[in-house]
Amino acid sequence: MGFILNRPSLRELGELIESQENLSKTPVFEGGPVEQNNLILAGLRWSDHGVLFHSLGDEELSSEENISIHAKAGIMAFTGYAGWIGGQLEKEIAEGSWHLVPPSPLMLIPVQTPEEGIQRWKEIMKRLGPWPHLLALAPDDPSLN
Numbered sequence: 001m002g003f004i005l006n007r008p009s010l011r012e013l014g015e016l017i018e019s020q021e022n023l024s025k026t027p028v029f030e031g032g033p034v035e036q037n038n039l040i041l042a043g044l045r046w047s048d049h050g051v052l053f054h055s056l057g058d059e060e061l062s063s064e065e066n067i068s069i070h071a072k073a074g075i076m077a078f079t080g081y082a083g084w085i086g087g088q089l090e091k092e093i094a095e096g097s098w099h100l101v102p103p104s105p106l107m108l109i110p111v112q113t114p115e116e117g118i119q120r121w122k123e124i125m126k127r128l129g130p131w132p133h134l135l136a137l138a139p140d141d142p143s144l145n
Contacts, residue, residue: 002082003031003042005107006117013041013077023075027110031078040078046105074108099128 007030014024016039031040043054056075084092092098101124111117125136 003040003076003078004029004082005076006111006120008111008114008117009079010113013039016077026075026077027112028077028079029110031080032082034081034083036080038080040081042076042078044074044076044108046103046108051103051108074110076110099125099132101128 009028009030011028012024013026013028016028026041028039030036041056043052043056045052089098093100107120107124111120122133122136126133
């Protein structure tokens with residue numbers, strides 16, 4: 001299971017569901033193509049070991065104290081997610097369909113606009129080398145090239 005971190009929907013949690021006031025301004029991201037009608041709340045924070053992920057359920061959101069703790073960890077909301085069956089992602093990585101990069105704290109800072117998300121993706125691809133950078137600069141529809 002994974003989430004797209006650079007596609008803000010330009011909506012806030014309070015627009016989609018009734019939520020506590022300190023959560024209502026939480027930005028909602030397009031998390032992926034699977035179950036896009038589902039809303040997933042997650043705490044994402046950086047540690048010395050990388051990204052820590054915590055799915056937030058009703059019990060975590062039931063008290064102000066828990067919300068304050070998770071808000072410091074960086075609550076994000078996603079519509080949908082990216083998902084794979086057992087072994088599928090490993091196979092796709094082995095065939096070169098994915099570019100793996102170590103996570104960084106910058107990746108967890110929410111982008112505000114789709115344009116900012118595209119720019120962040122291009123910057124990451126540029127750091128991977130000339131071929132990934134060229135791929136990032138290609139149009140979504142190659143016939144427009």
